[in-house]
Amino acid sequence: MAQIFPAYANTVARAAILGAAALGCLGLGLLIALPATSHVTRQDIIVEQPVQFSHEHHVGGLGIDCRYCHTSVEQSRFAGIPPTHTCMTCHSQLWTNAEILAPVRRSLAEGVPLRWQRVHVLPDYVYFDHSVHVTNGVGCSSCHGAINRMPQVRQVAPLTMGWCLSCHRDPAPNLRPESEIFNMDWKPPSDQAERGPKLLEHYGIRSAHLTDCSRCHR
Amino acid sequence: MSGAKEGLLPEGASYGNLVGTVADPLMRRRMGRWYWGGLALALLMSLVLAGSLAWLFIEGIGIFGNNTTIVWGFPIANYVWWVGIGNAGTLISSMLLLTRQPWRAAINRFAEAMTLFAVSIAGIFPIIHLGRPYLSYWLAPYPNTMQLWPQWRSALVWDFAAIVTYLLFSVMFFYIGLIPDLATLRDRAQSRTGRVLYGIFALGWRGSARHWARHDAVYRAMAAMAVPLVVSVHSVVGLDFAAGLMPGWQETIFPPYFVVGALFSGFAMVVVLAALMRWGFGLQSLLTMRHFEAMAKIILAASVIMGISYATEWLMSWYGGERAERSFLHHQLAGSDALLYWSMIAFNVAVPQVLWLPAARRSLPVLIGVSLLINVGMWLERILIIWDTLSHGYLPSMWRPWHTSLWDWTILAGSLGFYALLFLVFARVLPVVSMHDMGKLLHEREDAG
Numbered sequence: 001m002a003q004i005f006p007a008y009a010n011t012v013a014r015a016a017i018l019g020a021a022a023l024g025c026l027g028l029g030l031l032i033a034l035p036a037t038s039h040v041t042r043q044d045i046i047v048e049q050p051v052q053f054s055h056e057h058h059v060g061g062l063g064i065d066c067r068y069c070h071t072s073v074e075q076s077r078f079a080g081i082p083p084t085h086t087c088m089t090c091h092s093q094l095w096t097n098a099e100i101l102a103p104v105r106r107s108l109a110e111g112v113p114l115r116w117q118r119v120h121v122l123p124d125y126v127y128f129d130h131s132v133h134v135t136n137g138v139g140c141s142s143c144h145g146a147i148n149r150m151p152q153v154r155q156v157a158p159l160t161m162g163w164c165l166s167c168h169r170d171p172a173p174n175l176r177p178e179s180e181i182f183n184m185d186w187k188p189p190s191d192q193a194e195r196g197p198k199l200l201e202h203y204g205i206r207s208a209h210l211t212d213c214s215r216c217h218r
Numbered sequence: 219m220s221g222a223k224e225g226l227l228p229e230g231a232s233y234g235n236l237v238g239t240v241a242d243p244l245m246r247r248r249m250g251r252w253y254w255g256g257l258a259l260a261l262l263m264s265l266v267l268a269g270s271l272a273w274l275f276i277e278g279i280g281i282f283g284n285n286t287t288i289v290w291g292f293p294i295a296n297y298v299w300w301v302g303i304g305n306a307g308t309l310i311s312s313m314l315l316l317t318r319q320p321w322r323a324a325i326n327r328f329a330e331a332m333t334l335f336a337v338s339i340a341g342i343f344p345i346i347h348l349g350r351p352y353l354s355y356w357l358a359p360y361p362n363t364m365q366l367w368p369q370w371r372s373a374l375v376w377d378f379a380a381i382v383t384y385l386l387f388s389v390m391f392f393y394i395g396l397i398p399d400l401a402t403l404r405d406r407a408q409s410r411t412g413r414v415l416y417g418i419f420a421l422g423w424r425g426s427a428r429h430w431a432r433h434d435a436v437y438r439a440m441a442a443m444a445v446p447l448v449v450s451v452h453s454v455v456g457l458d459f460a461a462g463l464m465p466g467w468q469e470t471i472f473p474p475y476f477v478v479g480a481l482f483s484g485f486a487m488v489v490v491l492a493a494l495m496r497w498g499f500g501l502q503s504l505l506t507m508r509h510f511e512a513m514a515k516i517i518l519a520a521s522v523i524m525g526i527s528y529a530t531e532w533l534m535s536w537y538g539g540e541r542a543e544r545s546f547l548h549h550q551l552a553g554s555d556a557l558l559y560w561s562m563i564a565f566n567v568a569v570p571q572v573l574w575l576p577a578a579r580r581s582l583p584v585l586i587g588v589s590l591l592i593n594v595g596m597w598l599e600r601i602l603i604i605w606d607t608l609s610h611g612y613l614p615s616m617w618r619p620w621h622t623s624l625w626d627w628t629i630l631a632g633s634l635g636f637y638a639l640l641f642l643v644f645a646r647v648l649p650v651v652s653m654h655d656m657g658k659l660l661h662e663r664e665d666a667g
Contacts, residue, residue, distance in 0.1 A: 004404070004410075004414060005417060005422075010422065013421070013422070035363045036363050041363075160363035160364065161365065162363050162366075
């Protein structure tokens, strides 16, 4: 009876074992690596907005405080998206004919809000409260980055659960005094190692319960 | 030694006709109507399973009879039952190999296949009872963007590890045992496709002395590893319950009692399948009454241990003196499900006692009847562990009756059909009896004179 397999079948078999192992490792590696890519986390992705509003100009250039527009950030879960009237406090007088502001004027005239697109999207099963963060020593820029240098706002942090936990497990290095919360250029001072624990005490943060499941998943 | 082997092989057996008896149904014989009828029925039931699962994924777990009190119903009972059945195969194969039981040779192959199929089906159930089944991989510890490990204190994570380990091991054990037989089939195949396919999976087996020596060493080493695995897998399933705090669950007897229960239902299933295959494939000369008698003795021993375990549960509930435990015991023995409970006792403990009679052990109809009742009884045990405890916990305000839904039954029936489908396909593709083990048995008989 003739041979079923040619001589090179042995080589193919050995290569298949190696190949299967390599393919397995590759697949597993992809599964582990993919969720961390910006494709999934949406990190650094610019979202197109109805109006080309520049935070760099308004915050960095003009020095407008975050709370001027995001009014509920200290009292509420939601920082707040300004109504068209907030824009018009200045733009009813300034740049009243600018092409770039046409959608804003139309919004005011028709009484239809601008449809701003969300940049930071958290899943529905995550409970996140802005007020509890900004009133307890976590500044805007700790999560949102240097907004004052962003012509278009992008998501700086990965917003993965691991990223949330990295601070919830050890908040001290990121805490600032009340006066620095809205400072976009705040960097931890050289003696943060000493200040951190004091700030924890100052704000009355009990870090033991910061990683309870129900802290964020209610 | 020769006495132990008596009646296990046909009188005028030769290597050629042993192989022929096993391999011919695969290659040189057409299957009768019973096979195609059975296959069509199994296929239909598998479609019922697929349809039910599709509806489950569309509609969500509300379609089960489970409610906020009885959070585990059919899915977990089915899971425990199927894993139990999946426990016997590898045990038969490994324990009987290590203890050199000659009657292992004819039954180990299909018992192992039974294990593989049962464990695979069992693995479906914990996944489908999750609200978000597509996140079931979260049970695996892997570096993730959540920076979380699974909850190691949860018995469900141990469960995942035990089942996956057992399944992977069983696949390898099954395959390694199969290699020499695959080579036999390669050499006997009549079509080129058959020669190539069996040839690929035979991995170039030539049957040289060196091949056999290595095969034997690996196979025995794996058998030695299999025994603790078999014990661990259903112990861990027992811990799913015992690590909980509910009355009727938190008992140290659970792991050993679950292992014995698993072997019990597994052996009962092997008896039923062995009887079916013996008839379907004409294997009367290889699967002899000696085999059935040996399995009957194991079933009998297991049933006595089950009886002792139930009695121990009753005693400890009473002796422990806790109100909730005693109330639970009363509910179990005389409550709304008492009829089911006593049926279970009858099927698992009372009926198998008939096997004390040698005539009953040698009667195929009696053995099949007893085995089927045991499988029903063991399923009742699984569902009652869940229903009784969850419907009668510590907090009387939480007590609720259970009910079943149509989908509970279609999924259970569908899983049985799918099992039958896998088995029927297996029986047409791979040798249901290990030809090389039978050959070895014959060789030993000839050596003994």
